[in-house]
Structure formats: structure tokens, C-alpha cells
Amino acid sequence: MSARIYYTKPSITDLEIEYANDAVRNGWGERCYEYIVRFEEAFKKHLGVKYAIATSSCTGALHMGLAALGVGPGDEVILADTNWIASAAPIVHLGAKPVFVDVLADSWCLDPVKVEAAITSKTKAILAVHIYGNLCDMDALLAIGAKHGLSVVEDAAEAIGSQYKGKRAGSIGAFGSFSFHGTKTMTTGEGGMLVTNDEALYETVLTLSNHGRARNQPTQFWPDLVGFKYKISNVQAAIGCAQVERLDELIARKREIFANYRRLLAHLSEVAVNPEAPDAVNGAWMPSAVFTAESGVTRERLQAAFAAENIDARVFFHPLSSLPMFDAHKQNHLAWDIPGRAINLPSFHDMTLADQERVVGVIAKVLTAGRAT
Numbered sequence: 001m002s003a004r005i006y007y008t009k010p011s012i013t014d015l016e017i018e019y020a021n022d023a024v025r026n027g028w029g030e031r032c033y034e035y036i037v038r039f040e041e042a043f044k045k046h047l048g049v050k051y052a053i054a055t056s057s058c059t060g061a062l063h064m065g066l067a068a069l070g071v072g073p074g075d076e077v078i079l080a081d082t083n084w085i086a087s088a089a090p091i092v093h094l095g096a097k098p099v100f101v102d103v104l105a106d107s108w109c110l111d112p113v114k115v116e117a118a119i120t121s122k123t124k125a126i127l128a129v130h131i132y133g134n135l136c137d138m139d140a141l142l143a144i145g146a147k148h149g150l151s152v153v154e155d156a157a158e159a160i161g162s163q164y165k166g167k168r169a170g171s172i173g174a175f176g177s178f179s180f181h182g183t184k185t186m187t188t189g190e191g192g193m194l195v196t197n198d199e200a201l202y203e204t205v206l207t208l209s210n211h212g213r214a215r216n217q218p219t220q221f222w223p224d225l226v227g228f229k230y231k232i233s234n235v236q237a238a239i240g241c242a243q244v245e246r247l248d249e250l251i252a253r254k255r256e257i258f259a260n261y262r263r264l265l266a267h268l269s270e271v272a273v274n275p276e277a278p279d280a281v282n283g284a285w286m287p288s289a290v291f292t293a294e295s296g297v298t299r300e301r302l303q304a305a306f307a308a309e310n311i312d313a314r315v316f317f318h319p320l321s322s323l324p325m326f327d328a329h330k331q332n333h334l335a336w337d338i339p340g341r342a343i344n345l346p347s348f349h350d351m352t353l354a355d356q357e358r359v360v361g362v363i364a365k366v367l368t369a370g371r372a373t
């Protein structure tokens with residue numbers, strides 16, 4: 001059988017190993033924050049933002065950012081039904097209610113018309129998640145936010161490398177969150193980042209992130225409020241420093257893999273891949289293929305065909321409102337319909353063009369079988 005093709009796997013070089021070794025050997029005592037500070041500075045520079053706080057996860061960054069905005073019991077936060085649970089869980093943990101709306105057919109991100117229709121007197125914020133590296137319509141969402149007095153925040157965990165009208169994803173809303181989980185474009189194993197240009201929000205999150213201890217509090221061990229503990233470690237940050245140094249290269253490789261898929265799939269009119277508007281850059285974290293309903297291609301057939309070829313392909317996100325802990329919103333037609341005729345394609349940095357051709361070969365075969373039925 002042919003070698004297994006993984007859907008994602010980090011790109012680790014001697015540089016990451018060197019920094020991690022140094023952190024393990026020397027990064028203690030007085031030096032226990034050195035890589036963390038350096039990591040935050042480098043990430044700020046990459047993104048073009050004023051403030052950054054490294055965290056243990058994107059989920060933690062979102063939890064603190066939403067808490068800092070005052071999201072609490074009785075509030076509602078609007079987000080797309082097409083999402084990973086990590087974007088919704090912090091809303092629930094804060095006692096607020098996630099309100100799931102449908103997505104756009106091409107970007108699989110929030111439909112601004114549906115967002116505005118979902119606003120109530122309880123709405124506190126709009127959470128724009130740039131799914132699979134595709135960009136939300138930020139101008140429309142920011143205009144809706146301004147009109148109704150709501151914060152627009154960005155979960156850019158999947159959108160490192162994505163740019164909206166010259167601005168990097170995550171740098172546009174009230175705050176942005178990132179994930180450095182092992183499946184993401186850049187990794188620290190587990191880890192995350194909150195970024196913002198809002199000084200007051202930054203100070204609030206900084207205090208929250210240190211168990212409620214303000215940095216200007218002169219009394220030792222004196223929390224002023226009940227905060228959180230979502231810090232990154234110096235060893236993880238050391239890996240992050242190496243990954244940020246290599247970030248342009250990591251993004252370029254993701255985009256190259258995406259461009260290859262686009263080229264190899266261009267002749268198959270039944271398949272749509274991630275969009276890239278003329279004034280946007282797609283960071284291409286997760287190239288995905290969505291098939292037309294008429295093609296007869298189903299998720300189950302795709303999964304079986306990829307498994308038979310020893311290829312690790314992932315299912316498109318189930319609508320969050322289909323999960324047992326939420327109310328079903330079947331009127332979110334696209335979010336409910338697309339996953340049944342879609343698949344995420346393998347895209348780890350070190351895959352070869354021959355690997356990609358194998359993936360596309362499976363797609364072509366499934367399409368032929370679909371046409372025959």
C-alpha cells in the first residue's frame with residue numbers, strides 16, 4: 001500500500017529544537033519569561049498590531065477577550081453555524097448564548113445579512129471566524145457593529161497568513177485570537193495569542209490573564225478580581241519564536257500547496273475550493289473541496305475512497321447547531337448542507353506534488369462514480 005498521507009503535521013527544523021533546548025536548559029528563574037516576551041514582540045511585528053498576549057490556547061484567548069468586553073450571563077454572541085466548538089465554548093462558559101447564523105456559499109463564513117437579522121437587545125458581540133483561512137466580509141460586519149453598537153471580534157486561528165484589503169486577519173476587529181495547536185500553520189504544540197490595538201482592552205486582558213493581579217498592584221499576591229490562568233510556557237514560546245522567524249516561509253508553502261490543488265482541480269467544474277478575492281490573500285490553512293449537489297458526491301463516499309487509498313482526509317465542520325447541546329437551526333441551510341458534500345484536503349508543509357496528485361486522483365475517481373449513478 002502507498003505511504004500514508006497525513007492531513008496536517010507541523011514543520012519542525014533544527015531552529016525550533018535549538019530554541020526549545022535553550023529554554024529547557026537556561027530559561028528558568030530570572031529568565032523564565034524571556035522567550036514569551038520575544039514571541040509576543042515578534043508576533044506583534046508580523047501582524048502589525050500594538051499589543052499581544054501569548055496564551056495556552058486560542059480557546060483561552062477568546063475566553064479572556066470576550067470576558068474583557070463584558071460578555072456575561074444573558075448576553076448573546078453571534079457567530080457562524082459552520083465552526084469548531086472552540087469558538088463557541090468560551091461564550092457558553094461566560095454564561096452567554098451563542099447565536100448561530102448561516103454562512104455564505106462561497107466563503108463558508110458569516111453571512112452579514114443573516115447576522116443583522118439575528119441582532120436582538122441582548123446581542124453583545126459578533127464573532128467573525130475566518131474559517132479554513134477564508135476571510136469574513138469584515139467591512140460589512142464592522143458596519144453592522146458600528147450601526148448597532150456591537151463589538152466585532154476575530155477568531156483568526158485558521159487565518160495566519162490571510163489578508164483582508166491589506167490588513168492581516170486578526171488585526172482588524174476589537175481583538176483577534178490565534179491558535180498554535182499542532183494542526184495549525186504555525187505551532188507551539190499547544191498555545192495561542194490574543195492581539196489588539198485597544199490599550200484599555202489589553203490592560204484588562206493582561207490583568208485577567210494573571211489571575212486578576214494588575215501589573216501596577218504594589219501588594220504582592222493581591223488579585224483585584226477573579227481572573228484566568230491561560231499562560232503559555234517559556235519552552236512553548238521558544239518553539240513559537242522559531243516558528244515566527246520561519247512564518248513567511250510556512251505561509252508561502254501553505255499557499256503553494258493551495259495553488260497546486262487549485263490548478264489540479266480546475267478542470268473539475270463540480271468542485272469548489274477555498275475562495276480568494278482579488279483584494280485578499282488566503283493563508284490556505286486548510287484547502288477544502290465542496291462538491292455541487294448535482295455531482296452525487298457525498299462525504300461518506302469521499303471518506304471511504306480516501307481511506308482506501310491510505311489518505312487522511314477530514315470531514316468539513318458539522319454545523320454547531322446540530323450538536324446535542326444546542327438547539328437545531330436547520331434554517332441555516334448552507335451550514336447544514338455543505339458538510340454532506342465536502343472534505344478537507346491534506347496540506348502539511350512537507351507533502352509532495354506527487355502526494356497532491358494522489359489526493360486529486362481520488363477526487364476524480366469519486367466524481368466519475370458519482371456521475372455513473
Ligand SMILES: *Cc1c(COP(=O)(O)O)cnc(C)c1O
Pocket residue numbers: 056057058059060084086087129155156157158178179180181191192
Ligand atoms: C483550532 C481552533 C481553535 C482552538 O484553538 P486551541 O488553541 O486549540 O484552543 C479556535 N478557533 C478556531 C477557528 C480554530 O480553528
